[in-house]
Amino acid sequence: MNWNLVIDIIFDILTYGIFIYSTLLLLSYIAIAIFSIGETRKYVHKNSFTDYRILASSVHAPSVTILAPAYNEGMTIVENIRSLLSIYYVNLELIVINDGSKDDCLQKMITAYDLEKIDYFVDYKIKTKEVRGVYKSRNPIYHKLLVVDKVNGGKADALNVGINISSNKYLVCIDVDCILEQDALLKMVKPFLEQTEEKVIASGGVVRIANSCIIEDGKLVKVKLATDYLPRMQILEYIRAFILGRMAWSRLNGLMLISGAFGAFDKEIAIKCGGYDHSTVGEDMELVVRMRRYMEERGEKYRVTYIPDPLCWTEAPNSFNILGRQRNRWTRGTIETLKFHKKMFFNPKYGLLGMLSYPYWFFFEMCAPVIEFFGFVCFFIFAAFGLLDWGFFFSYLLFIISFGYLYSAFAILMEVITYNQYKRRTDIFILMLTALTEPFYFHPFVVWSAIKGYIDYIRKKKSWGEMTRQGFAQKPAGSAPVLIDTTPVIVTPEPVVVIPEPVMEETAPVQKASFYKRKIAPVITKVPDVLFESFRYYIAHMLVLLLLLFVARGIELGIDYFEHGKPQYLDKIVLYGFAKDVAFATLITLWGYIPFTLLFLIGRKTAHVSFIVFGTLLTLIQVALSQYFVTSLVPLGADLWIYSWTDIQQTIGASGGLNLTSIALLVIAACLFVFTLIKIPRLLLPNDGLVVFFILIVVTGGIRDLTKVTSNMLPGHEFSNNLSLNKSYFFYKASYNHFFPSPEEEDIYRDDFFANAIYENKLIDKNNYPFLHISDSTKNVLAPFFTKNDSVPPNIVIVLVEGLGRAFSNENAYLGSFTPFLDSLSLKSLYWENFLSTSGRTFSVLPSVLGSLPFGPTGFNELGDEMPKHISLTSLLKRNGYRTSFYYGGDASFDNMSTFLKKSGIDQVNDEKTFPRNGYQKLPASSSGFSWGYDDASLFRYALADTNTSSPSIKIILTVATHSPFLINNEAVYINRFERRMSELKFSEEQKKTYRNYRLQYASILYADYAIQEFINAYKQRPDFANTVFLITGDHRMPEIPMSTKIDRYHVPLLIYSPLLNKAEKFSSVSSHFDIAPTLTAWLKYSHGMNIPNMNAWVGTGIDTAKKFRNIHAVPLKQTKPELVDFVRGDYMLNADNVFKIMPNMDLEPENAPEKKFSLKSSFNLFKKKNQDFVTSGRLLPDSLVKKYGSY
Incomplete structure (x- = not known):
């Protein structure tokens, strides 16, 4: 055949x-x-x-x-x-x-x-x-x-x-x-x-x-x-x-x-x-x-x-x-109905019923x-x-x-x-x-x-099965109960007399065993033995995998020690880290046993080979995630699934990319892992007693949920806590939560939740425009600090410094200040020492600073062409006769910045592609040949090249030099300045040794500080300097220098410097990037008579100018694009399920206060609901308002 x-x-x-x-x-x-x-x-x-x-x-x-x-x-x-x-x-x-x-x-x-x-x-x-x-x-x-x-x-x-x-x-x-x-x-x-x-x-x-x-x-x-x-x-x-x-x-x-x-x-x-x-x-x-x-x-x-x-x-x-x-x-x-009436099938005697209806039901x-x-x-x-x-x-x-x-x-x-x-x-x-x-x-x-x-x-089954119903409604509270006699009736069974049957001496005829006894029963009796043996084989492989996870942990700690020196709480990091590796291995054991057993039934070799592939991939991923953490000092979560491929390529290129050395090391590591998984499991096959012991351990670990238990094991500072994490578990859990988000625990639709609004201003139409509110009550807090000049609108320059954090800038910086010029400038400025960025990455800085806009699912910029129409600082100033421009040394398409800027009314987007060919210097390339773009000095000179003073202007400048891999021109000069700065700060030799592990980071900070100094000095030579206001802040705190707390990632300075200031002042009150646009527009409206609407969809309510430490704001914080788990309100911070008290120095103390947690979660859930509602509806503002004040 x-x-x-x-x-x-x-x-x-x-x-x-x-x-x-x-x-x-x-x-x-x-x-x-x-x-x-x-x-x-x-x-x-x-x-x-x-x-x-x-x-x-x-x-x-x-x-x-x-x-x-x-x-x-x-x-x-x-x-x-x-x-x-x-x-x-x-x-x-x-x-x-x-x-x-x-x-x-x-x-x-x-x-x-x-x-x-x-x-x-x-x-x-x-x-x-x-x-x-x-x-x-x-x-x-x-x-x-x-x-x-x-x-x-x-x-x-x-x-x-x-x-x-x-x-x-x-x-x-x-x-x-x-x-x-x-x-x-x-x-x-x-x-x-x-x-x-x-x-x-x-x-x-x-x-x-x-x-x-x-x-x-x-x-x-x-x-x-x-x-x-x-x-x-x-x-x-x-x-x-x-x-x-x-x-x-x-x-x-x-x-x-x-x-x-x-x-x-x-x-x-x-x-x-x-x-x-x-x-x-x-x-x-x-x-x-x-x-x-x-x-x-x-x-x-x-x-x-x-x-x-x-x-x-x-x-x-x-x-x-x-x-x-x-x-x-x-x-x-x-089936039964069609079978009963099969006579009608394609029978013209029954007309449409037999020729169309019945065939349709039969086939379709x-x-x-x-x-x-x-x-x-x-x-x-x-x-x-x-x-x-x-x-x-x-x-x-x-x-x-x-x-x-x-x-x-x-x-x-x-x-x-x-x-x-x-x-x-x-x-x-x-x-x-x-x-x-x-x-x-x-x-x-x-x-x-x-x-x-x-x-x-x-099988000729006729039963319906129980169709349990929950019922539509609860019984009304006021109705009288129906009394039903539920007294049990005791039934006494009649005695049963057992009559023994006589013993037959004749040999009973041999009956043929049933199919069940011959075929099915023997298989069922073997099931426990098969499951036991498969577990014995499986646990031997899992022990090897656990050993490899320990090896990966050792590699991570070794690289971190080599790169950054001995971390604090090393003993706890090692102990807690191994505990978290065991918890992760237990979780894998539970989830992997069934598929391994199915493969074991096919063949022992099939199961063995499959586990080798699985174990090798898992360990390599663990090592790669550890390497990512050691480089960025931030564990990789669901960010991987949010960034575009172009953005990922840029990030990988900046970190050095994949070179021959890294590929060779990867291949060698894979070979070692494969060899280990081939040879070692057979040596670790446990006896019956140990198998039972491991079964008990795994089942107990699953019931107790070891991953949840070990998640509370925190060595101390934020960096140490992150170092102790199992990076694979963190990544997989974050990815799972991203693709399968869990619903909020509290009922965010309850009326009492609305008492904790993000802002106190009256909402106008919360059903259609969840953030739209009256904004004319935003106080003109800047007016007392400026010389009144109604006739000439001021120029505005906003400098957003990549990675500038309070941890290493200005007085009382716990790492010591590495921004001497900004320190001196703050003495001539309005300076907020406890300012907050709204995210842990750059993706939200422009929407937050320029538009006080909500995040959306993964950042406002990520909405791309679907961004709702909105009003921003730039669109309002453009409507009031301002020229608007943006300057960035890199590619402005990164994080969809250019798309946002164009929708916000920017006249010019100047980035790497628009720089003149001559006269400007790019940052040094990494080992893979990648460079983020032009250095900060070139960026500022490019911005200064615009000498048009025919109309007032607003310039937004975003720097890039203080970004990983922290390669700058004239690196040796700034390394020397770093050394001198440590001496000026009177560091001990032991401290200097630790700080040198981050010398490239600190050198880039000193370089950025010097570039800003040169920029301000050059601006002083311009005729429009006397009427210019400078705002300087960080987009987020640089994570590549170890952080101490959860809020450290967002803690940045804010300086407002201008010749128009009539006095300098320092403020310890807390405000955020969300508050910049409302504050500036209120000042321009009331002090300079600009046409600013009385309503808007700002998330922020305006900067607080209280000198003493306090927080009158509620600020949602988005550390990464997929994560929205941080929230600050009053003197408290909510991080996922943990509550912290914010101290006057912005340090955090754990707080066990269930009522406070409930209150914080209520407010946070309200913001989340509003954040989702505007995405669902695709609207932030009425069209009439956008047409009048927007850039559309």
Whole structure:
């Protein structure tokens, strides 16, 4: 046999078959969408002027019986019946059928509605289980209610009992836990009244999800989008199914399903058809199909209609377990129904029902999960074996996913333009986002549940499974409790007499063992031994991996000692570091055991080789992360996933890049790790006793969560704490939190949270513009320090110094001051010694300083072209006649700075690309040939080259020389200055030895300080100097010099220097970059009469000019792009889950104050919500304000 030919034939059949099937399915969806539009428009137009109140109160309205089967609904039955009784309809009868509930369902109904058992003749038109009693209320208010108690027989049997007992013409069958709209019955009955030559035999209503909706006294009070993912996903699913699917088939008169949750039927036809079939779990669909078949076989004209109004609200499954059982049952019900009525399949005798509806359900509903599941598996296998191109596979998959999303989006749009139950735009946006996740999370689960439904059908499983419900609402506080007798009845079992059987002497005949005993039982008995042996083999490998992690730890400590000298608290760093490595290894052991065991079952060698690859990669990543930390002194978190590839290349280039030496060392290390993992595990195989010991250790470590325990082991200062971290665990945890962010612990929507606002100014429209507030109350705090000159607007120069921190600048710098010029300048300036940057990197300095703008998810600049329209300092000054320019020695596209600047109204963006070729000097290149750009001296000279004084100007200058790798021109000169500076600071020889480990950093700081001095001196020679104001601050504190506390990363100085100052002053109060723009604009508005708006979306409220230490601000701090865990308010700082007291010297002391933590988190969560809301809405300001004051 030619197997290649066979494979080709199978491949062609499967691929072409799947393509044809997919095409037909997509075309059917398009047709459904088109027909649904027509039917919905027809219904809306037809019923727009109907007054249902006339029908509701009319005695001539058709008589209706509501059938509500109940099984173990004790938790919600009273409220549900109250909801049904509240429906206003004259000719109404409500029959609740208690289907042999095992809970107190019946007793609760008897007590709540004052029921008594009555004599009632049951006409068994349809054969059912025994009826144990019929109950009616003594209270005339409940005269419409009839309660039937019967032997358990399932939902179909309960409904048939209701049909037998009912006395009205039309039946409305619902799930008892559903909530009906007040006009639901009126709209459902209307098609029956309008029937002419076509008899309406059934009518269905739209069912919606009530999870998270507000239900009071059995009535829907407010529609809310479900907060949990599963119900929200089902909301989308129901919108698609009802608004599109059911309405399209209603237009074609091809409906085969009316939801069991809410449907109306002609009683006469239902009885003639034999009622509900209790042999299927899909009784609702089966009855509709049987009624249609009955009418078709008699040649009678009929219709099955659907009402698009949201009439019925039900509780959706909130767990995968219950949802899986539900979809399993739906699948089995579909299969059973189609099997029962297979005679109609492509049978022209049944018209549209047999030629279109039935085939659609067979191919695109019943067979879809199987075809989709095995189609995907086949395509994946074909691609894996090279029969199918991977590019085509992913393109095809992307097309299917995209079409599905567009179909969902269309359904949501139909919902919005028709009944629009979800009023908030954010709800629609959330539904759109939910639709994006469906193909990757929800839909695969539904498909798998359907596959399990097939399996259960083959196994002839008939049970529904427990459908546990949570209920819609809590019992009202004021209602009286219902007393139910729960006294247990003691049942004494009768004695059982055991009669021994006689011993038979004859040899019993040998019976053949069952398949279970022969095949399955031996395998099961071997499972513990296999698991034990796989763990023995696994733990031997894990011990080697732990050894390699210790080696990586040693390499990290060795490199750090060589680069930076002996760290403080070395003993604690080593001890805590090894403890954190053990905790990380324990975590890996727990998560890796199952995949290792699966590989072990395939083969011991397979498991061994796989672990070698895994262990080598893990150790190499650990070493690389350690090297990153030693270089930057900051552990790498989720930053890697935020920066663009260009930004990453720049950063790697700046650090020296990948050279031959580093590659060679990497290869050597990999070989050593592979050799260790090959040879050592076999030597460490433990005996049985040690295996049990390690099992106990691993399980105990997992239960105790060693990573959480060791995370509290902090040696001391921030640098020491970071050095003790397991860098791999930190990276993986940060990455996980980035991709799967956890919800906030506190309820950020509670009203009392709004008392702790970021600013006290009155918000204008917090729902649409979360940061928009009145800003004219920002005090003109600078006016007392400046000579008043209303006629001439001042020039403004803002110098943002890369890495300039208070730790090494000015008086009382705990590292000693290495900025002698700035120190002297501060004596002639307004100087804030406790100023804060808003981030630990450069990415937020421009939005914060120029626009006082919120962060967004990963920094305002990262929003790119999606940045909301905003007002900035530069746009306001430009509107007031200023020339605006930006100067940067590097590439301004880094961190999207150029995009932000252009959107903020900057006239000129001058960066590395615009520098003249001659006369300016670049920074020295690193070993990889990379240079950040032009040095600070060249940058300042380039800015000075602009001598246009025809109009006032604002210049923003961002330096770059004090950035890693800290390579500067004339390095030897500044190394000598560094040495002299240490002597001036009277450092001991031991201190000098430690500081020399960071000589390049300190030399670059001295260079930047000197460049600023030359810049100021040169500016003094200009004619416009007398009318110029200089602001000098750091973008963040340089992290490459070890930090002492969490707040150290943000602690920077601020100087405002100008000949216009009438006095110098030092301030110890805390303010931040967010406060610069509000302060400058207030000064320019009130002191120079500039046109500045009275409202804005500033995050800051203005700089505080209190001389003593205090903090009147609430400042969110974003250390890295993906991290927003730091928050300062008052005298406290919140870092993740830790609270610190801020001391007057900006040192931090741990604070154990739960109430303070709650208060800080409340304020922080409020900011986070606002920060998310403006991204969701894409708006910060009204268009009218932007047009008048922005740069758009």
